Amino acid sequence: MVFDPQTLRLLDTFATRTRRSFYGIRQGAHRSQRRGHGVEFAEYRSYELGDNPRYIDWNLYARSDKVYVKRYLEEETVSFFIVLDGSRSLTHPDLRIKWESAAHLAACASYIALASQDPVTISVLGGTHSPSFWGAKAFTSVRRFLDTIPSPSPDSVPDGLDIVDAARRAATRVSFPGICLLISDFLYPLEQVAAMLGSFRARNMEIHAVQILGPSDLDPSPGSFGGTLVDSETGEPLGLSLDQNSRERYAQALSAHIERVRQHCYGAQVQFTSSIAKEPLAQASIDTLTHMGLFV
């Protein structure tokens, strides 16, 4: 994965904007739920033994003859939990553009987060471990990690990945609630999508779901004279000839599915963004980041 200087300059202009505040691990750039010694005033509290006398509001004491301390909102880091759908519907060699696009988007989001000193954890559904990264220099490690994720060979037997179970196991690796960036094609039955999102919602995270669609998702036509369609997940074949009418119906069905996912996300307070995998990846990723609303 190669980033040209122009793309990096563009990414430098982005900043993270969270809707919620979280407890962070250390001092950072985001408003935290923790009260402390930040800049923004939060509340008054009665002085208790052990409080630092520097924070006593002496003006208030003069007026009320009671001792209060001023409390401020702490500014801390926010944990980024980037989840990549590692199922064959993205990693299959024939659909590789989807994976490349998803990985590139994950890398871009990591770059922005790491530049703000926010910790980033990347988890690939179906993967065995979820490494964490910290600091701007860790971006090289992020790229190296994403590059090392192998794609299954076209002839390999489908592993029958249970995406819901994989999502549940990935969610258990979340140490601190924060932002969850879930990148998938969401081309599963709605129940599975709902279960997958529910796993992360249960961890009290701000979820941003990014749907990556490939050209074959938009037009799965196997050829002008028909052919066999093979499911990327299960390897199940389906002999089908798509004429113009069938294509239109398929397009309607796909739109309806996406709309259902979008509606579910809306109800579950999940920010949903749909994008199409295309070259050049950098431009596509920046377009998606702009539309997500997480980065400004």
Next chain:
Amino acid sequence: MMTMLGSAISAASPWFLLAAPIALGLLVYIFRVRGSSNTTVVSTLFLLKDLPQRPQGRKTFIPPLQFWLELLLFVSLSLAAANLISTKKGRHVAVLLDSSLSMGALASEGTRFEEAKTRATRDIADSSASTSFTVFSGSTHLEKLSSKPTDKTRSVERIESLELSQGKDSLQEQINQLVNDPSYDALWVYTDHPMEPPPQSSRIIVSSSHQKTRTDHNVWIQEVSRSTSPGPEQLLVSVRSTLQKGFAATIKTLCSSRSKSQELPSATVNIEPLQRTTVTITPLPEAWDYCHLTISSPLSTHTESIHIDNEAWVTKDQSLSRVTLQSSLTPDQLGLTKIPLITIASTIKPANPNEPLIIHRQSLNAPPTAASLLVMPPAGPLPWGGSVEESTAITIARWDDSHPIMRYVKPSLLSVPEARVLRCPVSAQPILFSERGPLLCAGESRGVRYAISGIELFPFDGAKTPTLSILLLNTLTWLFSNAGTTSANALPTTVPLPHDTTAVEYVAPSQEPLPITPLKTVTAPHAGVLKVTKATGDFLFFSLNSFYESESDLSLPRPITVTEGSAPPPTATARARELYPWFLSLALIVALADIVRRLRRRQGWGAA
């Protein structure tokens, strides 16, 4: 055989045409097999399963673009292999209209030229619809009026747009050229020349609108020159007529200078029957640049056949344009009459030691006292020093671009199989070199310019050998560039101009600017006086006259004899055209388009 767009199309190897339907069937089969073996990995099978299914056997055959491209490729190849031949139906007629000066003679209905146009138009209109025509205008040069054969309507339009030239005709050569061209089924000639003997072949039809006979009366100016010695400045005018009896004619002279025009007293001349009569016009005004002379004959307007040749122009400074030629060949043979820069004064000995010289293949004992051009001198010493070697085969090796003689000359294009290598005199600069030594030297000795050429510069034939022609014109311009006037013998003519010319225009008979070519020449279409304006503000005047005795003397019959050469008579196969290059080109284009399409699809599929 099949007829299409007026052409019969046949195939030399018709069996190859069967390849086209075979290719069609094969492609359909291949595409069906290709389709059935296609497997596409998708992520949306759960959506596709819900679509209404159609049985595999009832698949509609909807050929993609690739199918059509491949089919077109195979069909093109099979058609190319079948070697289709297109044979044009109908006759192809060459129509040659004599547009020389004599065709301007009066006839019963207008001029001979107008009559010829009417006849040609009528003949074309009467011909069959499948006949195609190529119209030629025959004067000094044979001019083809259309690059491709045209139909009746366009041919008539072209004939109606034809204009009479002021040149002489070369009809004999032009007819021979067209007769021996197998691309024409017939040749229709419209001229005033008689055809003797009448052509035997039905391919040649000569329509003589008015044969030259002694009944045509014409009076014309044959030559005009300015003379300063002996005595005062005077104009010498030679006139002739075709009348059988003597008569008195009047010559009017109108001389113009930059500031004013002055009409001289009319001169009366007694013209002897069928003889050249010279009249002297003197005195001339003190200041004049050019004069316009007109001869008025006692013949009435309706009796005088050609009016164009009754006038002539002469410019004042003409002495320097006279060049003496020393050669065993005539100026005509050397093509010098085509060069309006010079007027050949003598072909034997220099009448005036101050007159420039052109010495062709002759020796020179002493350095001349005027500018001189030595072309292919015999082997031996040169009078300025240096020497000439025997003729030998040469290759042009290098040249000196900086010399004015080499301006616009591309010696790499020169094809000179044989030349004489020179050892240039000390006072001369070598300009053009072969591997063995210089071939062209130019220098100045005692204030007199000279040039020696070891390569044959003659005959001057214009565009046929453009490099040699430009080289010769440059050399003449460099040697005789102070020549102020000229007279052309073949209109339209190309006049070489001085380097620093800024504008050229006709000042007589009417004001008319002319475009200057990058080679600093100008094409003068008709007789008159050209005014050349130089960068320094000086003027030069060139007089251009159309003196053609052969055209003006209507008493000369000058019959044309047509001899059909050894060229085969035109047949259908002569104009048959093989179409396989077109089909091969089409196949190549289709193949390239298919490759480009595949590449673009491979690179840009993500854009979907």
